[in-house]
Amino acid sequence: LGAQIVFKQTDVLQFLSQNPSLKYDVAVLTHCIWYFTSPNVLQNILQALKDRVRHVCIAEYALSASSNTSLPHLLSTFAQNALFVRNPTSTSNIRTVLSPAAIIEIAKKIGFHLLTFSTITPSLDLRDGYWETCTVESVDFVQEVNEKVTDVNEKVAIYALRDAMISALETLKLENKQPSTMDVWNAVFSISS
């Protein structure tokens, strides 16, 4: 299949505007939304794709903990998200946490409708959930909160999320379980006719 695949490492909005005649069967956004600096980025990308694709496939974390082993990943997500809103130039993995419902709402606004979706529980080999808990547990995270968040109430709100995550990790340790990665939501959108 090699000859039929072209890799472009580029900004999608820039690429689409520089190649206005290109049309596609499917655009795939896989685990990219949480890296965006705001929900407007997703909105702009879907707007640019609107008249040029038949389907958009999206994969993103589902924000659901189907087992208590993925609860630390869920809580680490919200802790990092709460820090990001006070430190918007951060390049952390978790910046714009959009739930499946929030993604559907944005897509609908642009003119896409949800065709089908599924939720899968990743295999234990996918270590992202564990890595995110390490980020939040780290001294660097605490330092960043202390540096970037000045309001005492906002600070304790982030520490409460971090402490709840640590407590969830301790529970797993007692049960001799490893923290896992939360469920993934896979959706196919189609242009509304």
Added chain:
Amino acid sequence: LGAQIVFKQTDVLQFLSQNPSLKYDVAVLTHCIWYFTSPNVLQNILQALKDRVRHVCIAEYALSASSNTSLPHLLSTFAQNALFVRNPTSTSNIRTVLSPAAIIEIAKKIGFHLLTFSTITPSLDLRDGYWETCTVESVDFVQEVNEKVTDVNEKVAIYALRDAMISALETLKLENKQPSTMDVWNAVFSISS
């Protein structure tokens, strides 16, 4: 025991300063900390009690979900807390979410040390966890977020918590389970000698 009990419905700091000679065996702070407008309130109360009590007993939610039935309560707590930091005159039930670790840290700073603690899972009759999820699920909550939170990233961060809570509630519904109240942390502090 009636004759030995005196009820005073008053502000504790004001009461202590107006009655400087009164000393006590034990001061009990039961499920009050989360109503405080900032962590400084707890700090000031412990400071005022410091030379006038032998022990301080504290009961507060543990921020741990020992079962998936209390996950919605945990997530509703963080959603309300995130709204409170943008709406500090709110009189909601959940304002200053201090974890057990955060309470211990404040107590230590004043000169108290943790003598003993336990964590209990409330009986299903305690409906507080369910009520908190109703608060976050309500149209009023959504309206308050839209009115009080102007930054789009902060707004989606709160909606992500709300959507995760709704997803956790839906999971319980499929399992034919009721949302429950999260664990309670009970601690006894003593003045450090």
